[in-house]
Amino acid sequence: MSRAGGTWVGARVPRNEDARLLTGRAQFVEDVEPPGALHVAFVRSDLPVGRLRGLDVESARAHPGVHAVFTADDLGPLLRPGAVLVPPPPLDGLVFHARTALPLVRDRIRHQGEALAMIVAESRYVAEDAAQLVEADIAPLDPVVDLGRALDDDAPRIHDDLPSNLAAHVRQTKGNYAAARARADLVLERRLSYDRGIGGAIENRAVVAEWDARADRLEVWDTTQAPIPVRNVVAAALGLSESQVRFIAPFVGGGFGPKIMFYAEEILVPWASIQLGRPVKWVEDRYENFFATTQERGQLHEAEIAVTREGRILGVRDIFIHDSGAYDPYGLTIPINTQCTLLGPYRVPNYESEFRVAFTNKPIVTPVRGAGRQHGVFIMERLLDLAARGLGLDPVEIRRRNVIGSDEFPYNHEIMYQDFAPLRYDSGSYEATLEEAVRLVAHETFPRERERTQADGRAVGVGVVNYVEGTGIGPYEGARITVEPGGTVRLATGVGTQGQGHFTSFAQIVADAIGVKPSDVRVVTGDTSDFHWGTGTFASRGAVVAGNAIHAAALSVREKILKQAAEALEVDPDDLELAEGTARVRGAPDLSVDLGALAVNANPLRGAVEPGTEPGLEATSYFGPPYGTTANGTHALVVAVDPETAMVEILRYIVVHDCGTVINPTIVEGQIHGGVAAGIGNAFYEELVFDEFGGTSNASFMDYLLPTSTDVPPIETAHLETPSTLNPLGTKGVGEGGAIPVAAAFAQAVEDALADIAPGLEVLDIPCSPGRLFELLRKLREASTQAGETA
Amino acid sequence: MKPPPFDYVAAATLDEVLEALADTSLEARPLAGGQSLVPMLNFRLAAPERLVDLNGIDELSRIEETEDGGLLLGAMTRHSALECDPRIARRAPLLAEAAPFIAHPQIRSRGTVGGSVAHADPAAELPAVLLTLGARVRIARRSRNGESGSRVERTLDLGDFFLGPFFSALEPDELLTAIDVPPSAPGEGTAFDEVARRRGDYALAGVAARVRLDSRGVCDGAAISLVNGGSTPCLMKEAAQTLVGEKPTPEAIEAAAAACAETSEPAADMHASEAYRRHLIRVLTARVVSHAADRART
Numbered sequence A: 001m002s003r004a005g006g007t008w009v010g011a012r013v014p015r016n017e018d019a020r021l022l023t024g025r026a027q028f029v030e031d032v033e034p035p036g037a038l039h040v041a042f043v044r045s046d047l048p049v050g051r052l053r054g055l056d057v058e059s060a061r062a063h064p065g066v067h068a069v070f071t072a073d074d075l076g077p078l079l080r081p082g083a084v085l086v087p088p089p090p091l092d093g094l095v096f097h098a099r100t101a102l103p104l105v106r107d108r109i110r111h112q113g114e115a116l117a118m119i120v121a122e123s124r125y126v127a128e129d130a131a132q133l134v135e136a137d138i139a140p141l142d143p144v145v146d147l148g149r150a151l152d153d154d155a156p157r158i159h160d161d162l163p164s165n166l167a168a169h170v171r172q173t174k175g176n177y178a179a180a181r182a183r184a185d186l187v188l189e190r191r192l193s194y195d196r197g198i199g200g201a202i203e204n205r206a207v208v209a210e211w212d213a214r215a216d217r218l219e220v221w222d223t224t225q226a227p228i229p230v231r232n233v234v235a236a237a238l239g240l241s242e243s244q245v246r247f248i249a250p251f252v253g254g255g256f257g258p259k260i261m262f263y264a265e266e267i268l269v270p271w272a273s274i275q276l277g278r279p280v281k282w283v284e285d286r287y288e289n290f291f292a293t294t295q296e297r298g299q300l301h302e303a304e305i306a307v308t309r310e311g312r313i314l315g316v317r318d319i320f321i322h323d324s325g326a327y328d329p330y331g332l333t334i335p336i337n338t339q340c341t342l343l344g345p346y347r348v349p350n351y352e353s354e355f356r357v358a359f360t361n362k363p364i365v366t367p368v369r370g371a372g373r374q375h376g377v378f379i380m381e382r383l384l385d386l387a388a389r390g391l392g393l394d395p396v397e398i399r400r401r402n403v404i405g406s407d408e409f410p411y412n413h414e415i416m417y418q419d420f421a422p423l424r425y426d427s428g429s430y431e432a433t434l435e436e437a438v439r440l441v442a443h444e445t446f447p448r449e450r451e452r453t454q455a456d457g458r459a460v461g462v463g464v465v466n467y468v469e470g471t472g473i474g475p476y477e478g479a480r481i482t483v484e485p486g487g488t489v490r491l492a493t494g495v496g497t498q499g500q501g502h503f504t505s506f507a508q509i510v511a512d513a514i515g516v517k518p519s520d521v522r523v524v525t526g527d528t529s530d531f532h533w534g535t536g537t538f539a540s541r542g543a544v545v546a547g548n549a550i551h552a553a554a555l556s557v558r559e560k561i562l563k564q565a566a567e568a569l570e571v572d573p574d575d576l577e578l579a580e581g582t583a584r585v586r587g588a589p590d591l592s593v594d595l596g597a598l599a600v601n602a603n604p605l606r607g608a609v610e611p612g613t614e615p616g617l618e619a620t621s622y623f624g625p626p627y628g629t630t631a632n633g634t635h636a637l638v639v640a641v642d643p644e645t646a647m648v649e650i651l652r653y654i655v656v657h658d659c660g661t662v663i664n665p666t667i668v669e670g671q672i673h674g675g676v677a678a679g680i681g682n683a684f685y686e687e688l689v690f691d692e693f694g695g696t697s698n699a700s701f702m703d704y705l706l707p708t709s710t711d712v713p714p715i716e717t718a719h720l721e722t723p724s725t726l727n728p729l730g731t732k733g734v735g736e737g738g739a740i741p742v743a744a745a746f747a748q749a750v751e752d753a754l755a756d757i758a759p760g761l762e763v764l765d766i767p768c769s770p771g772r773l774f775e776l777l778r779k780l781r782e783a784s785t786q787a788g789e790t791a
Numbered sequence B: 001m002k003p004p005p006f007d008y009v010a011a012a013t014l015d016e017v018l019e020a021l022a023d024t025s026l027e028a029r030p031l032a033g034g035q036s037l038v039p040m041l042n043f044r045l046a047a048p049e050r051l052v053d054l055n056g057i058d059e060l061s062r063i064e065e066t067e068d069g070g071l072l073l074g075a076m077t078r079h080s081a082l083e084c085d086p087r088i089a090r091r092a093p094l095l096a097e098a099a100p101f102i103a104h105p106q107i108r109s110r111g112t113v114g115g116s117v118a119h120a121d122p123a124a125e126l127p128a129v130l131l132t133l134g135a136r137v138r139i140a141r142r143s144r145n146g147e148s149g150s151r152v153e154r155t156l157d158l159g160d161f162f163l164g165p166f167f168s169a170l171e172p173d174e175l176l177t178a179i180d181v182p183p184s185a186p187g188e189g190t191a192f193d194e195v196a197r198r199r200g201d202y203a204l205a206g207v208a209a210r211v212r213l214d215s216r217g218v219c220d221g222a223a224i225s226l227v228n229g230g231s232t233p234c235l236m237k238e239a240a241q242t243l244v245g246e247k248p249t250p251e252a253i254e255a256a257a258a259a260c261a262e263t264s265e266p267a268a269d270m271h272a273s274e275a276y277r278r279h280l281i282r283v284l285t286a287r288v289v290s291h292a293a294d295r296a297r298t
């Protein structure tokens, strides 16, 4: 357990990438325009469910400027279902039916926006004109839209070869819930729901492919979060060797999870380039993004908590249905995250959790920032709030009585996590983040010091909730570090970058190890020609898994530098220090040599490399954690609710969190700010509205409401640092923690604000839009009038 | 999300615009700020064969304080001018108050009063506000076969202009050229408010009100109109009438608000149920009328 603390790790280093990003010089896939490129538009099904009886593409083919129109019939061996990217963990009694989509629809349409045909034309404009000429003869079929009824016996079947729409069934238990329930002083059960949402990256997906027939090489620019695995899949599908295919994921305008998926377009666009002998470009537009890119979140829970009179948790039971959409290519990551994250920072001696995954006729569900964790947090925190209310306890007090103490680590929850390992907490600071958040929001004095009702008639309330986030899972990442003859340092790693500040955080790790400035480290991410081992950027794992691989590589390079320098300066390596881009003798800084000069020495033009050594000041290392490390935190917020209009404003938002070693506080805060914004979207604004056929009614940013700068309050953050025990840097992930507890905090605060006006209000469904809140308040009013009448 | 092909006419004079619109054998549309039209083109919800750009015609963007104490707003007056131009604040403060609720600054710097009125969106602010102010529209077209002169002009009470959602009294060859806002009377106060999901969104509901009080503080004239209160931008005449002859007491205002909510015909959509909209209309009407009455008193 070591905090890597150095000159640079822990410092607010300005971001290396900002100059390029802010002056418009950063390269995005959309910017890649090879000479002679053709442009793709997909013909997508407007009908969510049906049988494709015929597809007339003749007028589209004949349209001026169109080079090709491909349908399922043209794909040959490519016409096979996509891969299951993440198989489910080996759980007892597991049921799992993998069903994945064909690259283009052959006969069955299972969700809106499935691609029927691919049009390749001189421009996107022409391609879209031609797309309108394609005539699809589709026989509509009965849709499955309502998640609550997807598993009914009489529900229409989405995959004919399966007996029902059940995609998976998992049960995990710990202790004996039934016995705990029998002993409890209070048992509360509720139905809760958490609705769908999109990733909503600023940049949609895009693929540009160029087949070079002379070099026999394929180059693909792709917005993927996982360039190496995608490269490998595409090479295999096209019958090319991996080394013939170069994938480049340059700057990407936000990932948030959906870009970790493998998509048909990633094969079709390169394939079309080979077929046509021209570069081919496809840029997803915002409308397509609502169907063609994966989404997250629909879950329905029936949950129960059993507590003692003092508010100690005896057990929790949670039965839920998870909406997988029409296919399930990402296995069970999301519902298992829900199942595990529910336990949070609390001692839950008895736990019974069972979920069913249902196919529905909606777009595919795969992880989006939080990846099911927010649902688990929401369920647990809501149950605690209700239990506190039932016992007459303060919501903070019931949490104090149940959090795992700092002397209880490592803590084993005894169920299996998404990384196939038991859910174990390596370290954490659950009491400390809670108390610090309570202090910052002035919780103890809140109701007394502040008038609950403000002068403007709005009611003020506070919410305080906890979370634990599983982060930094395996399998592994790698990094190669090279000191170049000019003295600059080059770092290559396989993870792609979508705005996380990798070019800076990673550079800081290198800088500390070999005594250079972060700005001297040139970071290359996401280019398979530079580094071709690894999995990608997801599950809050970059700083943990890639970070520690970089740390290890940097230490190896450090050894090589010291060895070279000791020879050059004729001193003992132990007498040397690395600083300011040089190796120098401690106490005699004039006796020094530049790293650049040492790099030249290490790559001699004459004189052989000795057996067992390598040329250059270069090292490659890999890091694979035994299991994921767990970050934690407490969120507190203050809301003002207008009881007449049901509009809610967040007045303050406080995040006290612990992600172990903080490499760069500014970057960590950026992650938190973005995460909280996403959480606020989930809690109050974002909702995908489906019609009775499974069509999306709000597939644009006019009606799908992302929170904007005016809806997200300034966020106050405090960092606690309890290093991970599972990696040398002591880092834990922080990519999702900002997002996952927001809805729970929001619900608690809204109830608190309306405690006097609408006693008994329970916010159990997310998003808690003003329309929904209005309905809740109206029903409460009606119930209390009725009660008054009968009394 | 690319528009289908269209012809583009960059008109330099009003006559050129009217000329380009006159040939009704092909579907032509004026292009003002483009903030509603261009999204419709990109979604391929509209596919006009010809766009006639109004942006080069100075006479369409004049703002004049008229001799009778009113205002003349050229069709190409930008929303941002309503927000910032001192002449608007002087002559029709209700317009200046409502303008910041329209979309975002970027959109307000392009979007136009004429475009907003011609678009006839029941969810838009300006139609409701202009109805409250008793505005009239000026309309022009090129003479059709057999008509004398080169140009035919007409004016219309705004109350007769809106025929349905996104549907107005404009003929395909007609252009809305200007809007006349009558002068405000002494003892008059106006106010606007709305509830929107996010700042700049179309309102779930909005209310504009004008209240005139006589020297005894009794209301002798009132107008209320609603944003998203029905299938067209609409004046709530009955509800406003309940105020006339009354002092604007909380009870009188609440009665008007209730009448307004009752006689409104809000639609349900994904953002608000009919009941929620009606409720918001009541809450907002009470707040806005009370605010307007306060201003009338001072």
Ligand SMILES: Cc1cc2nc3c(=O)[nH]c(=O)nc-3n(C[C@H](O)[C@H](O)[C@H](O)COP(=O)(O)OP(=O)(O)OC[C@H]3O[C@@H](n4cnc5c(N)ncnc54)[C@H](O)[C@@H]3O)c2cc1C
Residues within 6 Å of the ligand: B029, B030, B031, B032, B033, B034, B035, B036, B037, B038, B039, B075, B101, B102, B103, B104, B107, B110, B111, B112, B113, B114, B115, B116, B118, B119, B123, B124, B125, B126, B170, B174, B175, B176, B177, B200, B201, B202, B203
């Ligand atoms: C993100 C976003 C948010 C928005 N939010 C709001 C909002 O909250 N409230 C609101 O009111 N509006 C909102 N708008 C719409 C905006 O106010 C538009 O500017 C307005 O509706 C139309 O004005 P325009 O000048 O852009 O018209 P255009 O888009 O150019 O034209 C609209 C229609 O009117 C016709 N037209 C235009 N001018 C004339 C004329 N002089 N004579 C005859 N026909 C004409 C056009 O042919 C077209 O059919 C929003 C727009 C966007 C993009």
